[in-house]
Amino acid sequence: MSELNEYECELLDVILEAFGVRDYLTRLQLMQLFDQDEASAFAMVQILLREQLIIETGKHGEYDLPDKIILKPRGEKFLREGGFSKRYRLAQEKPPEMGSAIVQLQQENLKLQNLRLSAESERNELKQTVDRLLMLQKICWVLVALAFIGGYLLGHLHHKH
Numbered sequence: 001m002s003e004l005n006e007y008e009c010e011l012l013d014v015i016l017e018a019f020g021v022r023d024y025l026t027r028l029q030l031m032q033l034f035d036q037d038e039a040s041a042f043a044m045v046q047i048l049l050r051e052q053l054i055i056e057t058g059k060h061g062e063y064d065l066p067d068k069i070i071l072k073p074r075g076e077k078f079l080r081e082g083g084f085s086k087r088y089r090l091a092q093e094k095p096p097e098m099g100s101a102i103v104q105l106q107q108e109n110l111k112l113q114n115l116r117l118s119a120e121s122e123r124n125e126l127k128q129t130v131d132r133l134l135m136l137q138k139i140c141w142v143l144v145a146l147a148f149i150g151g152y153l154l155g156h157l158h159h160k161h
Helices: 004-020 027-033 038-050 073-080 082-093 099-161
Strands: 024-026 054-057 068-071
Touching: 004 027, 004 038, 004 073, 004 082, 024 027, 027 038, 038 054
Parallel strands: none
Antiparallel strands: 024 068, 054 068
């Protein structure tokens, strides 16, 4: 929607208003609306189709206007609610803070990612420290066991002499 300018939005609303009481427009009526400029009419009809506000009927070429376009109920409702012109005005009035809010969220996201990475790094360092201390504890227990065994053997040998 944001690719449409104000003039195109007004033109699309004119097409929707042209349906009037009838729920369809013929190819001839569309050509009159666009002063016989089929390329412009075709482009606007494609937008209305993309927005699912109309359906087309009748045989036509790939780049030709259809024999008839029919206004869907959602097209009527869309026009009653202000149509393309209102949507365009609302898009123009969007607060500029939206961009800065996105930037703030991106900065917050980066900060949180950095915190997570530093926490993971700290956790890994602590795990390595715990692993080293557990290994030292095992070595100490082995040395204590060897000392007891050595003391027992020395005491036993010394007792025999």
